[in-house]
Amino acid sequence: MTMFHFFNCAILTFGPHAVYYSATPLSEYDTLGTSVKAALVYLGTALVKLVCLATFLQVSENDGFDPYQELLKALIGFIDVAGLYFALTQLTHRNISQNHKFQAVGLGWAFADSVLHRLAPLWMGARGLEFTWEYILQGLEANANLVLSISLAALASLIWLRKNKPKTLIPIIYACAGIVATMPSITSYLRRGLGWYFPKVVGFELFTSLVMAFISWQLFSACQRPSA
Amino acid sequence: MAFSKNSGAGHRGLQESMYSVISLVFILVACVELCDAAAALNVYRLIQYDMSGSAFGSRFAALNHHAASLHFPSGADLSRTVLIIPLSELNITFVREYINQKKPLGGLLFLLPEVFNSGNGGNKQVHEKEKLKNLLAELERLLIHANLPYPVYFAFENDEIDTVLADIKKNDAIGQPATATTGGYKLVIPTPEPKKVASPTITNIQGWLSGLKADGDTNQLPTIAIVASYDTFGAAPALSVGSDSNGSGIVALLEIARLFSLLYSNPKTRGKYNLLFGLTSGGPYNYNGTQKWLRSFDQRLRESIDYAICLNSIGGSWDNELWIHVSKPPENAYIKQIFEGFSNVAEELDIKVGLKHKKINISNPRVAWEHEQFSRLRVTAATLSEIPVAPELLESTGGLFDSRQFVNETVITRGVKLVAESLARHIYGHQGKNVQIFADGGSLAVNPAYVQSWLDLLSRTPRVAPFLSKNDPFVMSLKKELADHTDEVNLQHETLEGMFTFYDSTSAILNIYQVASVTFDLLLLLALGSYLIVLFCFLVITTRGLDDLISLFRRPPSRKVKTA
Numbered sequence: 001m002t003m004f005h006f007f008n009c010a011i012l013t014f015g016p017h018a019v020y021y022s023a024t025p026l027s028e029y030d031t032l033g034t035s036v037k038a039a040l041v042y043l044g045t046a047l048v049k050l051v052c053l054a055t056f057l058q059v060s061e062n063d064g065f066d067p068y069q070e071l072l073k074a075l076i077g078f079i080d081v082a083g084l085y086f087a088l089t090q091l092t093h094r095n096i097s098q099n100h101k102f103q104a105v106g107l108g109w110a111f112a113d114s115v116l117h118r119l120a121p122l123w124m125g126a127r128g129l130e131f132t133w134e135y136i137l138q139g140l141e142a143n144a145n146l147v148l149s150i151s152l153a154a155l156a157s158l159i160w161l162r163k164n165k166p167k168t169l170i171p172i173i174y175a176c177a178g179i180v181a182t183m184p185s186i187t188s189y190l191r192r193g194l195g196w197y198f199p200k201v202v203g204f205e206l207f208t209s210l211v212m213a214f215i216s217w218q219l220f221s222a223c224q225r226p227s228a
Numbered sequence: 229m230a231f232s233k234n235s236g237a238g239h240r241g242l243q244e245s246m247y248s249v250i251s252l253v254f255i256l257v258a259c260v261e262l263c264d265a266a267a268a269l270n271v272y273r274l275i276q277y278d279m280s281g282s283a284f285g286s287r288f289a290a291l292n293h294h295a296a297s298l299h300f301p302s303g304a305d306l307s308r309t310v311l312i313i314p315l316s317e318l319n320i321t322f323v324r325e326y327i328n329q330k331k332p333l334g335g336l337l338f339l340l341p342e343v344f345n346s347g348n349g350g351n352k353q354v355h356e357k358e359k360l361k362n363l364l365a366e367l368e369r370l371l372i373h374a375n376l377p378y379p380v381y382f383a384f385e386n387d388e389i390d391t392v393l394a395d396i397k398k399n400d401a402i403g404q405p406a407t408a409t410t411g412g413y414k415l416v417i418p419t420p421e422p423k424k425v426a427s428p429t430i431t432n433i434q435g436w437l438s439g440l441k442a443d444g445d446t447n448q449l450p451t452i453a454i455v456a457s458y459d460t461f462g463a464a465p466a467l468s469v470g471s472d473s474n475g476s477g478i479v480a481l482l483e484i485a486r487l488f489s490l491l492y493s494n495p496k497t498r499g500k501y502n503l504l505f506g507l508t509s510g511g512p513y514n515y516n517g518t519q520k521w522l523r524s525f526d527q528r529l530r531e532s533i534d535y536a537i538c539l540n541s542i543g544g545s546w547d548n549e550l551w552i553h554v555s556k557p558p559e560n561a562y563i564k565q566i567f568e569g570f571s572n573v574a575e576e577l578d579i580k581v582g583l584k585h586k587k588i589n590i591s592n593p594r595v596a597w598e599h600e601q602f603s604r605l606r607v608t609a610a611t612l613s614e615i616p617v618a619p620e621l622l623e624s625t626g627g628l629f630d631s632r633q634f635v636n637e638t639v640i641t642r643g644v645k646l647v648a649e650s651l652a653r654h655i656y657g658h659q660g661k662n663v664q665i666f667a668d669g670g671s672l673a674v675n676p677a678y679v680q681s682w683l684d685l686l687s688r689t690p691r692v693a694p695f696l697s698k699n700d701p702f703v704m705s706l707k708k709e710l711a712d713h714t715d716e717v718n719l720q721h722e723t724l725e726g727m728f729t730f731y732d733s734t735s736a737i738l739n740i741y742q743v744a745s746v747t748f749d750l751l752l753l754l755a756l757g758s759y760l761i762v763l764f765c766f767l768v769i770t771t772r773g774l775d776d777l778i779s780l781f782r783r784p785p786s787r788k789v790k791t792a
Contacts, residue, residue: 008753023765128741129739130266130741146314189558
């Protein structure tokens with residue numbers, strides 16, 4: 001029965017990635033290679049981030065919110081963005097349209113993030129007899145993360161790959177990208193500084209991910225109009 | 229975790245930063261608690277033994293069932309449920325009925341109040357404590373003599389288990405007892421099947437204090453023996469500390485040994501009697517150990533024993549009345565002498581001493597008092613006890629209810645004084661005279677701190693003989709203590725033969741899990757499946773268009789048309 005629960009949480013955490021890949025035209029254009037490369041870039045980025053965090057950050061005894069530490073963490077979080085830049089621009093992709101490129105990169109990115117952050121706790125914890133809501137919430141968080149990663153990839157591709165953007169939209173694009181990139185800091189502030197409980201934080205993440213996805217979709221289609 | 233492997237492979241040189249990296253991983257990544265139980269507590273199993281081939285006690289140890297309280301809906305099937313019963317809510321007739329009618333049950337868990345845990349007073353009134361004590365004694369008697377084909381455990385109440393039990397009661401009241409389909413609490417004890425204890429040893433400890441032999445006297449000095457049995461038997465062997473039966477006896481014996489060793493250390497005050505101190509094992513089993521100890525004696529030694537005093541339970545709050553139990557008729561000169569000696573001292577100490585005579589039946593293997601083993605070998609002996617009537621087999625042997633709370637050290641101190649004074653007056657020939665050898669405040673006064681510290685130690689040490697190994701640290705400490713007070717100490721190791729066989733696995737750790745029902749998992753699967761299907765359709769519609777979605781479903785019908 002407990003493997004059943006593990007199976008449920010696993011399909012909640014990793015299912016949407018597979019569904020996204022198969023439902024959208026990504027599967028028709030065989031962009032799996034791009035996703036895999038993006039996942040590997042994420043892995044490298046995560047290692048670099050860890051080394052930086054280990055070198056620059058101090059471990060605090062209490063679980064409170066230290067603004068200076070959080071600021072440092074946010075700065076190091078921008079290494080994420082650098083990694084995404086690398087994945088989008090430097091990797092050689094086969095001839096796939098920009099539309100699909102950012103989706104594939106975002107998907108690979110989110111999948112790697114889910115696997116690295118959530119698979120081990122899921123394997124350790126969800127198989128036990130004791131029941132908690134923890135892993136279902138973690139799965140919902142993975143879903144929100146997927147949406148956020150794709151929006152970030154979309155905005156990043158707008159910033160670096162598209163040359164002719166309407167001038168008025170550029171600051172909005174940068175602002176939205178900034179918000180999405182600092183989302184981890186925002187959620188940790190909510191959890192530690194304001195003391196929100198996990199379900200509330202996950203709800204907030206889901207909500208903001210949908211909002212940001214909608215905004216970036218609008219921005220993307222707005223930028224597409226001149227060239228179309 | 230995948231992280232540490234890759235970090236280790238890639239950054240072998242940065243050993244220190246690697247450790248901080250790993251610790252940071254645990255801080256930054258959402259910290260997942262890896263403990264997997266709602267509560268874990270120490271539980272102690274009901275004893276499992278065979279007596280003359282018949283099985284008694286709880287025959288199983290492993291447990292893996294759902295929990296229910298006493299408020300279960302009537303008629304519910306409890307064959308895969310564990311009943312959690314706190315002592316305060318125990319209805320003894322209900323349990324007796326359940327056991328006698330052999331109704332199927334998954335297991336029993338009794339919760340004992342903290343007052344029975346040695347050292348903790350709890351905040352209950354004396355009257356309440358007495359009631360609980362009697363209830364527990366009755367429950368113990370019922371369980372020891374029953375054959376239960378399911379695991380039975382005892383545990384002490386604490387906050388965790390109280391909240392769990394309250395939750396279970398709430399669920400039961402709604403009418404949803406825990407089963408596999410409705411969720412609830414699951415109790416798991418993962419122990420292997422209990423095995424027989426192979427050749428259990430009983431160890432007798434004896435200490436010898438030599439008396440003063442006049443030069444040129446070749447005759448053997450007479451001996452006085454003081455004996456107490458130190459092992460216990462109770463419903464939960466891991467909790468059978470027997471503070472009164474026979475912790476009080478052991479403490480009294482050690483204190484008497486200490487006092488007489490002070491007297492005998494100086495040749496001027498050494499008496500003309502040898503003193504033999506015996507700490508025997510195998511008490512609950514018809515004083516098997518005492519019998520073997522006596523049989524090992526030299527014939528001359530046995531004949532030189534003037535009389536033996538056995539100490540058994542002198543520490544409860546007896547109402548100033550002690551009994552001397554004998555098996556020789558009271559008209560016997562020796563018995564008269566002993567009794568008079570004790571009565572005289574008792575009068576001075578404001579204690580009443582009564583004489584009880586119980587004939588021995590040689591054909592009956594039941595030995596109710598320790599002195600009967602002496603009497604069977606024609607040695608004069610008596611037992612000093614607060615118990616007025618001879619106990620049945622496996623009764624008054626230091627069970628669950630016999631905890632530190634119900635023993636009084638001042639009472640034991642008075643008992644020690646009684647025995648020591650009576651012995652000393654006999655040894656030094658001061659019968660009838662009003663001489664206080666062990667007067668309070670003198671150097672030979674009974675030491676209450678000594679009594680208290682040994683009593684506390686005994687109340688923390690379970691002493692069921694089959695579970696005490698040959699070199700058990702407690703037995704060794706008793707030997708060392710007796711060696712401090714006597715000239716010569718000997719250990720005698722024997723096997724507990726005869727009608728008793730014991731099984732191990734006396735304590736375990738109980739894990740309580742809060743589990744979700746199977747229906748919950750199925751519903752969750754259904755919800756997730758529909759979510760993924762909806763997501764799939766949504767994505768297909770938004771990225772490829774509605775036609776694509778319909779085209780996905782159009783092929784199967786066309787196939788059907790073809791085959792038809």
